Amino acid sequence: MSFTDLSIAADAKILPIQEIAERAGIPDEALELYGKYKAKIDVNSLPAAVGLGKVVLVTAISPTPAGEGKSTVTVGLADAFKQLNESVIVALREPSLGPVMGVKGGATGGGFAQVLPMEDINLHFTGDIHAITSANNALAAFIDNHLHQGNSLNIDPRRITWKRTLDINDRALRQVTIGLGGPSGGIPRQDGFDITVASEIMAVLCLATSLEDLKERLASMVIGYTYERIPVMVRDLGVEGALTLLLKEAFKPNLVQTIEGTPAIIHGGPFANIAHGCNSLMATNTARRLADIVVTEAGFGADLGAEKFMHIKSRKGGFHPDAVVIVATVRALKMHGGVEKSLLGGADADAVRRGMVNLAKHVDTIRQFGVEPVVALNRFVADSEEEIAEIMSWCEAADVRVALTNVWEKGGAGGLELAGLVKEELERPKDFSLLYEESDSVEEKLRVIVQKVYGGADIQLTDKAQKQLVELKKFGWDALPICMAKTQYSLSDQPKLLGRPEGFTVTIREIMPKLGAGFLVCLTGDIMTMPGLPKQPAALKMDVGPDGEAIGLF
Template identity: 55%
Template sequence: MSVFPTDIELSRAAVKKPIQEIAARLDIPEPAVIPYGRDKAKIDQSFVSSLAGKRDGKLVLVTAISPTPAGEGKTTTTVGLGDGLNAIGKRAIICLREPSLGPCFGQKGGAAGGGRAQVVPMEDINLHFTGDFHAITSAHNLLAAMVDNHIHWGNALGLDSRRIVWRRVCDMNDRALRDIVVSLGGPANGIPRETGFDITVASEIMAIVCLATDMLDLEARLARIVVGYRPDKTAVTAGDLKASDAMAVLLKDAMLPNLVQTLENNPAFVHGGPFANIAHGCNSVVATRTALRLADYVVAEAGFGADLGAEKFFDIKCRKAGLRPDAAVIVATVRAIKMNGGVARSDLGSENVEAVRKGAANLGRHIENVRSFGVPVIVAINHFGTDTAAELEALKTYVARLGVEAVLCRHWAEGSAGILELAEKVAALADSGTADFAPLYSDELPLLEKIETVVKRIYRGRAVTAEPQVLNQLEAFEEQGFGHLPVCLAKTPYSFSTDPRLLGAPENHIVHVREVRLAAGAGFVVAICGDIMTMPGLPRVPAAEHIYLDEQAQIEGLS
């Protein structure tokens, strides 16, 4: 029996076209293509700006059920669907986020798709790529350095060192950096204070890069970043510190969308990478807008399950950018559905129709939630070899009772040939004109009520609890003029609740908000719920232990 090649073997064997040829298919002139080697490029800002006013194509969101260790294949399906749309004669572009080094060397792995539905070069995309994350890390830490430097040289702005909220970042899972003390060692090293690190993908600057519409907007957003407060609780910003212009210089190239290709040589913009459990989890507005003006269909992915990625795509990205999605695809696998139905990972290979029926409630909840935004839905069943006919029929029957169609997809093994049916149906759904998109809540709603709306309508929780200082902070944000901002709830991706062990479709649970953070530059308020960490840790056996260079200096073990 032949062994199916690994993702990295398929990527390495890909017959890639010069990136200028991929760009030419989109009518991007060669002077606008800034190559990073032969197979990836950035697109010049002047060309991106020249597209303003062009008619937008159809926007299709790919989201998923709640993630499990069994795997769902959301990114793989996004890539496969883009290939499928191109295979049926549609002009389609894929929009993905850039992977973080933290998950690559930790537990989750990379984010370039899998099997025969990948974007390439997989190794570059999953590692340093075009340097965007390094630029974001540098800009973030420049501001942190300027905060401490300002205090050291007399603190003319009157920053209260107990109320500095700007932490540092690095793009790696490192629990030892969550809480630290800086400036030890005497007066020459500054004023000692407590702070910590977040992972780069949780940085407000990552969110700003992904929400800014152009360089002018980027500069204005950077200047609005709140780094801390004076004793009278008035805010001090990056603009006050005169740091934002230099930060923009570091981010100049990072703002340009990255163009790559799939294994089937179809175009993909891979740009920006905010986490969806602790940030808004979407590809950049610049990349999505550029794609919409170049293609008839844009297939965009949002991180984790629909309760996180899709909700934030709708309530933050679409609200801020004026986007109106035309259709949504919810990815599910029989294996993941069975886990939500109570089956242990070790038993997923055995048929269990009853567990499919039970676990399908998780999918049903996500379908209801996405439709509540006025976006029509179709389900993609990402096929695994262990799926049985009875299990697949049970899942399709459940979905049909909700008035939604489920399509079996084999893109992982077959590429575009295995997803043609879904491509045809998604194109028809997007063209149907049935979308009537609206965010979940209005700008005018108080911040706490916005949080409660997400918890009750999306998570199906009974109530929100918070300590008095959190409630006071929300009131202070409103008094400072930030009450109109949307909210970004940071919680575990594995459950609708804040308990990652509570699978399926739990109801009437309590969501505790332990901290709130103002992202004035990005334009939202973060509510940190339950035990979620903004700096993850590595697992007991990190993936890094199995990543190495072989005798030919080729990377092995990256997934």
């Protein structure tokens, strides 16, 4: 019998969320129920924290279409800690409907290392992303209404930078014209849509530490410029209170559970290739208040999610990871070694050997932050002993601890060796340090990321980016962390350069200030903030049964 993630999830015994809350030490007065198996946590009603748990960050090698199973390993590692009787909570991002209906899939793990209820979480969950969409588009409506009602702020319609959003991949909305239909239809202008998880409001919600901080960050967002090129912020429109009101419930972290009953907090979902790729600070800090160990993840490879976790989330949150896991697979390493996806079924230890350079770079990157990584070799059925031995041999020679992991098939039991190695790392002293200071110039910060994290040679700014940099310095916005928007498939800005390319130059084509989030988004390559659907989207396989059960959801 063949198992799918959905069939495994459907057969799993799911506990009432009150039982999970009790395991996590969450009192009834702090629990706001969303049905039987989901709840929001009223953080203000939690007991005072006695101490703060240690953070385990799970990252990966550069992803390939073959898949690495990072979320699966994250969940399985938390379940393994639970089997070892450790106090543990797993903290994850919320899935976006874009990849769920597109090609990438959901974000709830897989096999016997999943969070439940899987179908709810991958679809509408508790409505957080819809609330962000509503707040984002309410702001867009307020901007256009301001233009229509006389434009007292003297906003230049050609220089409005705030876009509308939709939580689905829709390339047709990247550039649109609005305000047609005569005087009653508003002011005609060019506009566009981003996917919701690329909205600055998503980043703001994920980096805010309180409702007051959330409102101040919302007020600081730049929405455009006047005819005199003076920036206009949300506080100039006076609508930050209304936006906060729309987000007040979404700001509360969500409590669910793994298949094995480990408490899971899922909250916020910025993409790592176009945003900072981490779950919310509220979720991580809530988990740290409740458990001794918090297992969390950052999107895509260590060059994207982990780098931003360190330089953005850790910096803003005032903590750093106490251990880092790098997930690798034989299949992905073979692709980095030059094997086409259609040929991955055959054993090829030589290709694995060639592809190890990608893992080596990610190990090097994590070590530069002063943390010794542990490699989780996520095993698949088709992996040959020779291929596995190649990876184990390299790790031994490079003095990298590695654990063969099989949590998809065995749940927490398949991650016990990994949990043991991570626990040892948690007990070791750290000499954590960031790779750049916020006060460094934008060019210096960009070069540090490209040279130390990507392994490239240099950066090149387009004419547009250079003009924007002059503007950033003029307004004093240059002393902010960098959030690179880059392809996830390559260490470079060119998706087809797999493995460990060298000597490349990364072109920065645009620099966008995100003052509410507190970082500068630097666009590279052909990265899009509104993806498109593939020719055969995953939605074609989805349906609903006569009793309302989900069909074809992975």
